Amino acid sequence: MNECYLHIHACTTLLPYPSHFRLKEISLTLSDEEQLGLVIVGGVDSPNGSLPIYIKKVLPGGVASKDDRLSEGDQLLAVNDKILLECSNNYAVEVMRKAKGKTRLLVIQDY
Numbered sequence: 500m501n502e503c504y505l506h507i508h509a510c511t512t513l514l515p516y517p518s519h520f521r522l523k524e525i526s527l528t529l530s531d532e533e534q535l536g537l538v539i540v541g542g543v544d545s546p547n548g549s550l551p552i553y554i555k556k557v558l559p560g561g562v563a564s565k566d567d568r569l570s571e572g573d574q575l576l577a578v579n580d581k582i583l584l585e586c587s588n589n590y591a592v593e594v595m596r597k598a599k600g601k602t603r604l605l606v607i608q609d610y
Contacts, residue, residue: 522576525568525604535595535602536561539575542588551575552583552591554606569606577605 529535536558541550552575563569575583579602581594 520607520609523568523606523608525566525606527562527566527602527604529562529599529602531599533562535598536563537569537595539588539591539595542591543585544587544589549585552586552588569604570608572609574607575604576607577603579603 537554538556539552540555541552543549554571554573557564578594583591
């Protein structure tokens with residue numbers, strides 16, 4: 500893990516998440532033509548107030564769907580070196596659109 504991920508890991512170990520949540524790093528490889536295929540909700544600009552970035556839907560045919568490790572309800576903390584804590588929804592969408600090649604996602608999952 501690089502410094503960005505270590506910082507997030509240190510911060511999330513202090514958060515009051517229930518024991519059935521886990522921090523997970525997922526690596527995917529995207530060609531120039533491929534997209535992650537995720538619909539997200541949340542962000543500091545959410546109509547429901549400031550919320551974390553969550554996966555609302557995994558789109559069929561996207562890289563995430565083919566990989567099958569990401570699920571609806573997963574919280575996205577970072578994509579590559581871009582931290583998605585306390586960010587706008589538009590920022591998170593743009594970060595995901597720009598993801599190409601080897602892409603790392605840091606998520607909190609309920610298991």
